[in-house]
Amino acid sequence: MQDIELLQRRVERERKARLQAEAILEEKAFQLYQVNEQLRHLNENLEQQVIEGVTKLQDSEKRYRQLIESVQDIIYKISPEGFFTFVNPVVEQRLGYSEDEIIGRHFTELVVPEYREKLINFYWEMVHFQKESTYNDFPVYKKNGEIAWIGQTVRLIENEGNVVELVAVARDITEQVATDDALRTTQTRLSTLITNLQKGVLVEDENRKIILVNQLFCDLFEIPAPAETLIGVDCSQSAEQSKHLFKNPEGFVKQINDLLTRQEISINEELHMVNGRILERDYIPIFLEGQYRGHLWKYADVTEQFLARERIRKSEEKYRGIMNNMELGLIEVDNEDHIIRAYDRFCQMMGYTEEELIGKVASILFLPPEFHGIFEQHQSIRSSGRATSYEVQMIKKDKSRIWVILSGAPIMDEHGNIVGSMGIHYDISARKHLEQELALAKEIAEEARQAEKQFLANMSHEIRTPLNAIIGMTHLLFDTRPSKQQYEYLDILKSSADFLHSLISDLLDMAKIEAGRIEVQNHPFDLVGLLRTTQRVFQIKLENRPIELDLMIDGRISGNYLGDDVMLNQILLNIIGNAEKFTEEGTIEITVKLKKEDNETCWIEFKIADTGIGIPKEKLDLIFQKFKQVNPQGHKHKGTGLGLSITKQLVELQGGTLTVKSHEGEGTTFTFTLPFQKSDTEIVKNDYTIEEGTANLELCNLLVVEDNIMNQRYISGLLNKWNIPFTIAIDGRKAVEQAHKQHFDIILMDIQMPNMDGYEATLTIRNTNNLNQNTPIVALTASAMIDQKNKTKSVGMNDFITKPFTPSQLLSVIQRFLKVENLPTPSPVSLSEPTSTLLDFSRLKELYGDDNEYILDMMETFLTDALPDFSGFQALINTNDWVTLSKLAHRLKPSLGMVGLTDLEKTMAEIENQARKQPEAESLQLLWDHVNAQLEIGVKEIKREIEKLKL
Template structure:
């Protein structure tokens, strides 16, 4: 069939009614429409071909075919203007219709999906978002890359650090497989690369022998999540050497805090372990050496002090005989030299005791007034020999009773005063004490010793308290002494918890001082004004500023009318202007008195005058005849306020005038004439000395040269007391005492008092003697006063035979008072009501405490016995019950030593002491209990 169809159709191009412009309009319009329709499919096809992710591709292709078909129909519209190919145009229209219908059929079901597609704005926003995310991703990738680089650098640095440190480091996973180690541990495993150890367990490494132990620790950490630190354990290196390591293990956690492994470090401490073992060995050797040193010191103390004891004791005995002046002088020189040597020995021993920690302080209630006066009086002779004035005004202003170690405090004061005497050529030395801080019941006391010597440079002051230090040749002070005195003072003060120092100016003077904090027991009762001093008038002649201040304070405190002159002219002026009907006491030094024309002076006065003269120790022993002609009382310097008060009272009340002299009281030779003493001593010199001192008081003395002989003599004869040396051949004093106390021995009296005599000066000597069963303790050199004290203390008791309790009435007869009323009264400020109230409470409570003690005694609980005795001791001390206090002290010590026999004997003595105390309280305080 021909595509053309000319019948009844005329091509429009030939139509007369179509003018040229209209024809042109149709041709151009269809042409450009066809051109556009042909280009659009090309673009669509190109777009789809370039986009793999385009959805609904068939729609694009159908639209492209539809537009292309439309373009053909428009092109056929142009052709059919001149060619009558209407069938062909119809075919293309049909094709266009088919494509359109197909597109519609395909498109309509897809419309919902297509509608769901985002709009352009959304696509643009999404595109922007994607662009931003892409940018961020690239930035993050860059940062990640940088972080990876830094991490790699850090890992490398960490690896370098881990490899550099000597400590082994490892970490394991949950299966306890190694995930990493440092170089040191890798070498221990005998490997070269970390990859060789990763994945292995302890069982596969050189320390497999310890794998079970390590696994147990690791599993404990995995299970508990807790660290295990500072574990000391063994391991083995690749050479099979055993090492000691200090291990620390901690759990490894993930982000959820779940334990995923174990991190550990361990340090090779083999060398420190070996050093530790060496230290232990060295410590044991040092302890053995220290024990040997202590034993050596004890033995040397005995060996050195024993002959010195003999020398000093013999000289003391010799001094008691009739000697001419030259002989007496030689004896004194010998005694002074021996005592100096003895003092040096004590310094060396004290220093050794301090170094070894064997020096122990013993605190007791002490009257500091008396203590300072005793020390000053003891040094006054040396001061007088050098023409120095020794002043001690402290006790008037600071009188008190305090808990101190009397022996060591005296030692410090003696050393410092002796040091001042040594380096002072003229002037005076002042011993002073002040309370610088008081928080009752404690107080801080400051002791000072000032001299008018040559002074000390600042450089030398820094060296004074060092051991073995003496001032060098550039110092103005000569180099004398051992260099130990001040060092020992520092050690003792520091042992007391105090401090010591010096203030000095070169070429002028020096003040040595020390401060200690102690417990004030009570303020010592001071003499006070009463009718004894009423109306008394005193004139003091004193050039020394210290004495002027001393008497001004003292007399004002007693409300005594007084005037003080610092020259003879002023003294006479005051005296002649004085008008008084009562006695006037003139206080001056003996030298002033001797230089005055007393007779002429008294002739010009219209009132009664008496004299209180301050004198030296030597003048007391040779009283000037002139003082016998007048009413005079002589007081030795340094003065004590109690003596001044008593002297004034005596002068005021027309009491018989007496000279206050310090002389040895005559010995009561017959006091113990019926007593039999056994002296157990092996040294012949000491036998002579001790026997002579004991016989001064009347006893009969027999000697046994060792413990074995002593046992034989005690088995055959009855003795009243034993003086027992501790170190002797054949059998020493300790063993001898133990056998005497044993019920199996054949001695007549198992409970005979035994007094230890020992030259040892080490801590624990007294305890060792008491532990052996001795009753008391004397340290050599033995002095007459100490022997007399022991005789009075122990011979006042009747012998206690085996199985018999002591008779209380006789056993408590001693020099120790049952009740010290003066002490008790001053402690409670003379308040009668308070004294009665406290005493009544004591009397009511003490039977209960003693009953409690008896109950504990039955149970034999030594610890509780000591505690209860300590309680009784404190109660007795507060009541000034001296006998009960002493017995409680012995009871406490016997409890600590577990000596039941002694405890059983002491209990009834305590009961009897309490009964006697109650009787005295009734009598003294009117308790009517």
């Protein structure tokens, strides 16, 4: 029983223990459940926090990237080895490189070569010494090749004590570098300028510490230290230390302290030193944005200027006293012409006291009304700062007048402003009276000279008129087969007439020289060619006489020279003509050589030696005097006594000299030297030769030398119709100029022309170096006489055409000289039947064919250009000027034939021939009246024909 009870108690205890264990287990299970729930909630919270953290991290990373991309600085990373691992987009904006073009490249590839080593050392020191942050700047290449300056701040990124990356924030500082460089340059220039300024300069800051000082300042103040060692030194006691150098030491210190207190600009302050030197001081305070930042002292040694001013002051005082005692009256006036001072001599001159003049208006008080305009004119000039001088009359106090030279000069203040003027008056009344007397005498002399000139002109005309008749009739009588005695009389008559003609020409030349109407013309000319032309002219003249004419030219003389070839030609003609006149037989030698060269001037010596009769020694001094006859008495060649005098003056006009040596019976040598300049114009010698078979007419080039407008139109019309290029020269001189400019295939040369006739032009072209020396020259002449043809040959012409010529004749000449085949032939005659009684239509058909436009042009040209010249005939007949009349008739004669007035052309030829023979005025008057009446009818018919041709 006991055992059962024991068992029951044990079972009970076990049951209780089991229940208690179950309760504990249940409680533990609940706690475990609670823990599990907590863990679950914790996991859920952790997951949420992770998600939120990731989201925040992503947002932060996005904001960080946006921040990096939004900044204007370049941000990049490089590895410790120097390779780019990251760049922000700004690098492309600043340097032009994209991210792909940068990543992986070494940083040295972008750096300017001379800065690479420096930058490598910079990064090495950062990594080696583990500097957390450092700044550096350097230049890099942009993608387009330009250079940009970069300023960067670099930081190290470490992991467990090792540098894994370098991060840099860089900024483009190109403009800042340029500005800094410009500033440094400006500072250097300013510093250099001040250091080397010829004035002592000291610049102090607001604390009176030296910023800049130059050596001259140290020298002026006897500072032994070099200027560069004084930078930063305190100048507070400098005035006390330097005051012993000045005559007023305490005043020197006080003035410096006052200037520093007032801080106002002070310039040109004068300081006197103990050693006698004078200094001029400037004080300039320096303000920056309203704040006082220091000041500048500038000291200039003006001792010399001071002494000079003193000398001037003393000199002014001295000369003021002198002027008061001179014959010059001085007054000073203000800008309104009020007198502010009158000197003693002026008061005496005008009869006033100074007190009476002060404040008065000078121009109103002294000047007569008629001189007010002159005064105003000079016053306006003086107001611009210039001095003037002029003559006026002035009224004295007693109302009498005096003449004065008034010299006025502006008076200026220290700022350059005109504050008045000084008038200096010199009494010239006595001189004016003398001038009036001289003017009257000059007027009388001028009237006498004009009377002399008028007498000379009248006499030359009155003598020439009968003289032309004498010469003309003499030539006609020579053609009448006179007897021996008659021939002798005619020869005497001819010699006397030639002498008179030469005398009149020389008188007129001398009158021109004395009146100064002859000027030296400088232009390029062929000196050698001119000499050979002159030789040829005289060789032709001496053909039948036992005289040899030799020309020797220095080999150094070549090319063109600048000078007056016309004047030289006249000198040569006068001297050689004189030698030819007084040489019966023997030689005339012309020697030309280069005497010397002076810089660009060539002195050419011309020597003309003859074997003539010579000049007596005692008369050599007379040969260049006017109207002096030094030939042996009774010699058959009488001179005018003016030729050599004119020649000497022409030589001297050109800056040359003329001398003569002679022995009676042995000959004479004239020597003259003239200065010429070598011309830069180079003329190539023409080697042109006519080739057989030239077939292209349009490649030919003709020169037409013709002064008559109708002949010009006629020839040019034909050449234009045949497509032949051509150039027109209106006289022989123009022809020579054209011959030097371009090559021609043929030259058509008129004979009678102004300035230079066809003979002279041809001689010049043939005997000078030019492009047409061998070009065929064909004469255009109205004369068909054999002697004229022979003369054209002798001067170098190849052939001649007699005016009026037909188109066929002109074509024939062109064909012959150019060897041109298949030339165009004249157009067939197709004009309608004429209704006129004066116009020769057959002539018009012969000249122009059926080219109505050509005929129309020629007729209109005749009316506008040729017809007005016919009005000059009557005046020439009235004055018996037969020479001019003959030339006018010769010139206008072809014009009539070219418009079909053939009969009038023949009558005009008769007028020309009679004028050459010195006719009676009545006879020529009848011929001209006939031409004039018929011309009036012919003009009307021409005008009618023009109207028909225009339809």
